[in-house]
Amino acid sequence: MSDLALPAIGLGTSGMTGDECVESVRAALETGYRHIDTAQMYDNEPAVGAGIRLADVDREDVVLASKVHPENLAYEDAKRTAEESLVRLGVDRLDMLYVHWPTNAYEAEETLRAMDELHDAGVTRHVCVSNFTPELLDEARDILDADIAANQVECHPLLPQDELRADAAEDGHTLVGYAPLGQGKIFDVPELQQVAERHSTSPAAVCIAWAIRKDALVPIPKASTEEHLEANVAASRLELTDEDMATIDGIEEQRRLIDPDRAAWNQ
Numbered sequence: 001m002s003d004l005a006l007p008a009i010g011l012g013t014s015g016m017t018g019d020e021c022v023e024s025v026r027a028a029l030e031t032g033y034r035h036i037d038t039a040q041m042y043d044n045e046p047a048v049g050a051g052i053r054l055a056d057v058d059r060e061d062v063v064l065a066s067k068v069h070p071e072n073l074a075y076e077d078a079k080r081t082a083e084e085s086l087v088r089l090g091v092d093r094l095d096m097l098y099v100h101w102p103t104n105a106y107e108a109e110e111t112l113r114a115m116d117e118l119h120d121a122g123v124t125r126h127v128c129v130s131n132f133t134p135e136l137l138d139e140a141r142d143i144l145d146a147d148i149a150a151n152q153v154e155c156h157p158l159l160p161q162d163e164l165r166a167d168a169a170e171d172g173h174t175l176v177g178y179a180p181l182g183q184g185k186i187f188d189v190p191e192l193q194q195v196a197e198r199h200s201t202s203p204a205a206v207c208i209a210w211a212i213r214k215d216a217l218v219p220i221p222k223a224s225t226e227e228h229l230e231a232n233v234a235a236s237r238l239e240l241t242d243e244d245m246a247t248i249d250g251i252e253e254q255r256r257l258i259d260p261d262r263a264a265w266n267q
């Protein structure tokens, strides 16, 4: 069982680079966010690191997560590129290091041995995985010495991931939910609009409040404007009723926005 304790909401940074990313990370930390999610793939680790240094917040108080690119998951590459992530971020350790997607160069034994060694060497405080199914989680648990601290997967009201949340709760890790706002494409779902109207708020706020009420789930919405950063923190304080939760959990439509077939990252 992992001892990782995450705040109720984190900040996703994919799609943000350069000054926009620096400013978003700085503003997020000064708004109260303490969990920042990046990845080798996002090409923004230097900007994320600069945002953390600019913010009036102690590095020790920030949970910083990065992910090893699927093409870098061979044993030597994973170890070398994780160290390169530290240099790009300008930090001496990560709090969470993920296997980004178990594809391409992923070989369970080799990749996870590298993750254990990165953990033992203090490159990361916690070993994490992303886009792992229950079967892949079982395999990883058998191989790893370290506990899995988090599994990061797509999760929002149209993809509630009940099985993976139950696995997380039982195993004592966190399910970190990506695309918690459905990338802005699910706000027209009538049940989300209905609950939003009941609370005089937005469907975006409802998505976040729904995720926070779910066991073992931490959403990491991406936000690049101060208005969205602040709205999403405010949403983390919105209390949905049992009736609201039942309305949302009754949504019949299921929608996955990130196609698992894209997982080979060959494009």
Ligand SMILES: NC(=O)c1ccc[n+]([C@@H]2O[C@H](COP(=O)([O-])OP(=O)(O)OC[C@H]3O[C@@H](n4cnc5c(N)ncnc54)[C@H](OP(=O)(O)O)[C@@H]3O)[C@@H](O)[C@H]2O)c1
Residues within 6 Å of the ligand: 011, 012, 013, 014, 015, 037, 038, 100, 101, 130, 131, 152, 153, 177, 178, 179, 180, 181, 182, 183, 184, 202, 204, 205, 220, 221, 222, 223, 224, 225, 227, 228, 229, 231, 232, 258
């Ligand atoms: N592990 C993986 O394989 C994986 C895959 C995908 C994503 N992720 C992680 O998860 C994070 C979040 O996912 P995502 O970026 O794909 O989608 P998302 O967080 O569901 O949606 C982001 C979109 O919602 C908008 N938004 C934010 N707050 C809003 C609000 N209060 N009202 C209305 N719109 C709002 C953002 O606009 P603005 O930018 O204009 O604020 C942006 O267009 C990523 O940034 C990344 O860190 C991980």
